[in-house]
Amino acid sequence: MAPAGLYGFFILAAFVAANIPWVSDRFLMVFKRDKNAWLRWLEWLAMYVLAGALSVALEYKLTGTRHAQGWEFYVATLCLFLVFALPGFIYHYDLKRLLSRKTPD
Numbered sequence: 001m002a003p004a005g006l007y008g009f010f011i012l013a014a015f016v017a018a019n020i021p022w023v024s025d026r027f028l029m030v031f032k033r034d035k036n037a038w039l040r041w042l043e044w045l046a047m048y049v050l051a052g053a054l055s056v057a058l059e060y061k062l063t064g065t066r067h068a069q070g071w072e073f074y075v076a077t078l079c080l081f082l083v084f085a086l087p088g089f090i091y092h093y094d095l096k097r098l099l100s101r102k103t104p105d
Contacts, residue, residue: 003062010058017047018081019088040092048081 021043025035035043055077060066 006058006062010055013054014051014081015084017051018044018084019091020047022085022088022092044085048078051081052077 021035021040025032056066
């Protein structure tokens with residue numbers, strides 16, 4: 001696979017991982033349980049770590065080495081992951097209630 005394809009795959013995987021906590025009612029897509037807001041944020045943070053591990057693996061595959069990053073890099077990627085999660089957050093807290101409400105005929 002060409003490097004451009006891997007970059008696109010990673011962006012798509014990060015976008016999906018950022019939205020999983022709000023779209024799914026299962027914890028880590030495996031355990032069936034009621035999730036409160038804190039558990040959803042904890043799952044979101046776990047997905048951020050998972051996406052970070054995937055990015056390190058892809059960087060090593062493409063370049064053969066891992067470059068050291070400062071704290072600024074991690075803050076920027078955390079904010080980008082937060083922006084990626086916005087559609088799922090809006091769906092869970094606003095759109096789902098609006099869609100489930102019955103409309104008068």
